Amino acid sequence: MxxxxxxxxxxxxxFPYPNEKIDEENLMLSTVPLLLNNVKIGLIPKTTISALKKYNEQHKKPYPFIIEDTFVTFASHLNTFEERTQIIKNLLITWREEKTFPALEGWRDELYPVYGPSNDIAFVIERSATPLFGVLxxxxxxxxxxxxxxxxxxxxxxxxxxxxxxxxxxxxxxxxxxxxxxxxxxxxxxxxxxxxxxxxxxxxxxxxxxxxxxxxxxxxxxxxxxxxxxxxxxxxxxxxxxxxxxxxxxxxxxxxxxxxxxxxxxxxxxxxxxxxxxxxxxxxxxxxxxxxxxxxxxxxxxxxxxxxxxxx
Amino acid sequence: MxxxxxxxxxxxxxFPYPNEKIDEENLMLSTVPLLLNNVKIGLIPKTTISALKKYNEQHKKPYPFIIEDTFVTFASHLNTFEERTQIIKNLLITWREEKTFPALEGWRDELYPVYGPSNDIAFVIERSATPLFGVLxxxxxxxxxxxxxxxxxxxxxxxxxxxxxxxxxxxxxxxxxxxxxxxxxxxxxxxxxxxxxxxxxxxxxxxxxxxxxxxxxxxxxxxxxxxxxxxxxxxxxxxxxxxxxxxxxxxxxxxxxxxxxxxxxxxxxxxxxxxxxxxxxxxxxxxxxxxxxxxxxxxxxxxxxxxxxxxx
The missing domain is CATH 3.90.79.10 (Nucleoside Triphosphate Pyrophosphohydrolase)
Structure with a gap:
């Protein structure tokens, strides 16, 4: 044709539209929103969730991420631009070293802003990692x-x-x-x-x-x-x-x-x-x-x- | 401001977007799709539904419209462009005479096409009536x-x-x-x-x-x-x-x-x-x-x- x-x-x-059916078995298309103050700032594919849970468990409590079935957000002690940027940086260094995601093999050393409520920048993130969090x-x-x-x-x-x-x-x-x-x-x-x-x-x-x-x-x-x-x-x-x-x-x-x-x-x-x-x-x-x-x-x-x- | x-x-x-909540009590925003061969060709506000049911009941069986909770469609004996156009015309003449809808006071005597599956024209309809069926x-x-x-x-x-x-x-x-x-x-x-x-x-x-x-x-x-x-x-x-x-x-x-x-x-x-x-x-x-x-x-x-x- x-x-x-x-x-x-x-x-x-x-990516499927709201009226299109998503195969929930497809862990890339099945997503959980990344929230900041209840505002959706990303759409995390379930392929990222297990690695995020593992990262939490490598940490002492309080865990850096709150990971529920219906959303992911930063723990309340990470409530500034700097703290969110730092934890995301640490996370990505770990994942890069552990070769968790092929996406990070394309590491660019470029920081991209992720916008939050009131259009403030919520944090910045290494460019190659943006697809792992579905951020705009x-x-x-x-x-x-x-x-x-x-x-x-x-x-x-x-x-x-x-x-x-x-x-x-x-x-x-x-x-x-x-x-x-x-x-x-x-x-x-x-x-x-x-x-x-x-x-x-x-x-x-x-x-x-x-x-x-x-x-x-x-x-x-x-x-x-x-x-x-x-x-x-x-x-x-x-x-x-x-x-x-x-x-x-x-x-x-x-x-x-x-x-x-x-x-x-x-x-x-x-x-x-x-x-x-x-x-x-x-x-x-x-x-x-x-x-x-x-x-x-x-x-x-x-x-x-x-x-x-x-x-x- | x-x-x-x-x-x-x-x-x-x-009109609310899919992620926006609709107040189901608002009969204008609460809708039922108008289907033709299972393809959505309009979005009927519930304010139209009771008049449509009444029109059905004024008819001998088989009723011209199939009106379910989750969709409305034409009865199977109305399966051509001409038959659908004619029943819509008869319906609108009745509603206009009975002053059912203020929309029809703006009667234009202009016919608008409503597209159906395969982009064929499903029927034509008097212009002022298009909002009663939410057709594009x-x-x-x-x-x-x-x-x-x-x-x-x-x-x-x-x-x-x-x-x-x-x-x-x-x-x-x-x-x-x-x-x-x-x-x-x-x-x-x-x-x-x-x-x-x-x-x-x-x-x-x-x-x-x-x-x-x-x-x-x-x-x-x-x-x-x-x-x-x-x-x-x-x-x-x-x-x-x-x-x-x-x-x-x-x-x-x-x-x-x-x-x-x-x-x-x-x-x-x-x-x-x-x-x-x-x-x-x-x-x-x-x-x-x-x-x-x-x-x-x-x-x-x-x-x-x-x-x-x-x-x-």
Whole structure:
């Protein structure tokens, strides 16, 4: 059967919706909320729970985590940002040493914020560990494009380096990156535009925020509800993105039909394909009259989460 | 407390989400799905159920509707488009004569399609009755705007006629209308652009489809899950929309700050405010860094429904 844009969206937004039945035997899809002051800030797959119980038992009482059938939360003596951050750090060092989770083999030494009630940061956590707790992560994705003198739109597509630990050799947006602790969305765009595409700040600052996609992907590493703020950047035709930090192998300048073909051939990193599908909807390339699943695609590109999110 | 864009969105997308508790005593929010071949095609508020039971009992057996605690569906002898359309028509004529529902006082004599499994049209129904069955309805909304010689964006805003039965005197998008049976989205745009704004086809055809908003509004008349396909149209500065069919009183050409002020003052028809909020996100006026509820707004503008939708 031919692959459709909806199939591509479902490859990425693949966590069951409330009306879809979850096989409770699947310990990855069967989850327990991570609470802070009764607010849900993560969705812990049951594959994490037994390791969390073991970690508790390696500790003297009071245990650091309260682990009930219907929720997990921090013990009451861990009630500050610093204390929560420290216990999560200790836990992850233990799990990394004991090789408890393959996810931690991709250790990045990057700290991601986890938002709590009132949008305060509840704690920060090593990036590679976020799927073990199903916490919402944030990134920016920039689509750079040109208009030819004939008015034709072409997109700058990155090819990920073959040495990247995740999705090596796959196609990617022109610039993309996670939003680390203490950076805003537009600061992240400017930083990543230089690191990944050699685009100087005076050009990257012209990128326009035009929305966000939100989706919930299940991978072998765990649960990843993600929000990617999307930026458009029309480049002059003589500005050529170039790899700088080794994360990108090369850039292609493709017309829309070429981009579509590579999306439908599953050659893009899944979430990057979604950013381009959103781009194509906003730029009237995908239309109500040529896409039978227009509404379903739009809804799945903007999945609603119950988690707190940042205010930049 | 100051009104926010999120408040404006919640005014319109006000049906509870799956994680929100519904007061079962509220017969409008307590619902029973309308099924066709086991596919949910509507969400009937319990305020409709007793009238539906009464209608059944006015009939000889076999009753036209199967009304169970957990679903409503058509009796098996009503298994074609024509038969379902006819029984709904007879039912509504009865209810209109008996003044069963205030919703039917706004009788429009316009037929709306209700989609069923495989995206076939299950039946058509008088427009004013759609909230009694919570069926998904479809419309187009066009935002016309100009750029001044200084590059400033101004939007054409319609003021609804004071004689309109719904939302008289409220502000509206430049052009908007329901998609009637047998018209496509772009045909509806062209038709409404002439009727409401005197814009000729050669101009209206330049409108670009740039997405859709989907939301679920509860009104005193019933339940309205709605999808509005959104179009942008940049007009030359010398093209002036003018009322034609009496539904619009006049047009204003406002800069963005004026538009924002009128939105936050609740002067727009609720769903039209949402179309402009979506416009402002796509045009980088509302940004991650100036809107704390950016992600929540985007998700609520693209609510996911389980109903079948058209393929134009």
């Amino acid at each position: 031919t692959t459709t844009f909806l199939d591509i969206v479902k490859n990425c937004d693949n 992560t944030f990134g920016v994705h920039l689509s750079a494009y040109i208009r030819t003198p004939e008015g034709k739109l072409k997109m700058w597509i990155a090819k990920r380096s073959k040495t990247k630990p995740k999705w090596p050799g796959y196609l990617d947006n022109t610039v993309a990156g996670g939003i680390p602790y203490m950076l805003s969305t537009s600061e992240t765009v400017v930083k990543e535009a230089m690191e990944e595409a050699s685009l100087p700040a005076e050009i990257a600052e012209k990128a326009k925020p035009v929305g966000a996609i939100t989706y919930f992907i299940v991978t072998k590493n765990g649960l990843q509800p993600e929000a990617e703020y999307v930026y458009d950047l029309e480049l002059p035709i003589d500005v050529i993105p170039k790899p700088l930090d080794g994360e990108v192998e090369c850039f292609y300048l493709w017309d829309i039909d070429e981009v579509k073909t590579h999306i439908l051939a599953n050659e893009f990193k899944p979430n990057c394909a979604l950013v381009i599908i959103d781009f194509m909807i906003r730029h009237s390339i995908i239309k109500p009259e040529n896409e039978p699943s227009y509404l379903e695609i739009l809804s799945r590109l903007h999945r609603r989460f119950e988690f707190p999110a940042p205010t930049f | 100051t009104t926010t864009f999120l408040d404006i969105v919640k005014n319109c997308d006000n 309805t479809f419309g187009v909304h066009l935002s016309a705007y100009i750029r001044t010689p200084e590059g400033k964006l101004k939007m054409w805003i319609a003021k609804r006629s004071k004689t309109k039965p719904k939302w008289p005197g409220y502000l509206d998008n430049t052009v908007a209308g329901g998609i009637p049976y047998m018209l496509s989205t772009s045909e509806t745009v062209v038709k409404e652009a002439m009727e409401e704004a005197s814009l000729p086809a050669e101009i209206a055809e330049k409108a670009k489809p740039v997405g859709a908003i989907t939301y679920f509004i509860v009104t005193k008349n019933g339940l309205q899950p709605e999808a509005e396909y959104v179009y942008d149209l940049e007009l030359p500065i010398d093209v002036i929309p003018k009322p034609l069919d009496g539904e619009v009183e006049c047009f204003y050409l406002w800069d963005i700050d004026e538009v924002k002020t009128h939105i936050l003052a609740n002067e727009f028809k609720p769903n039209c405010a949402l179309v402009i909020i979506d416009f402002m996100i796509r045009h980088s006026i509302i940004k991650p860094e100036n809107e704390p509820s950016y992600l929540e707004i985007l998700s609520r503008l693209h609510r996911r429904f389980e109903f079948p939708a058209p393929t134009f």
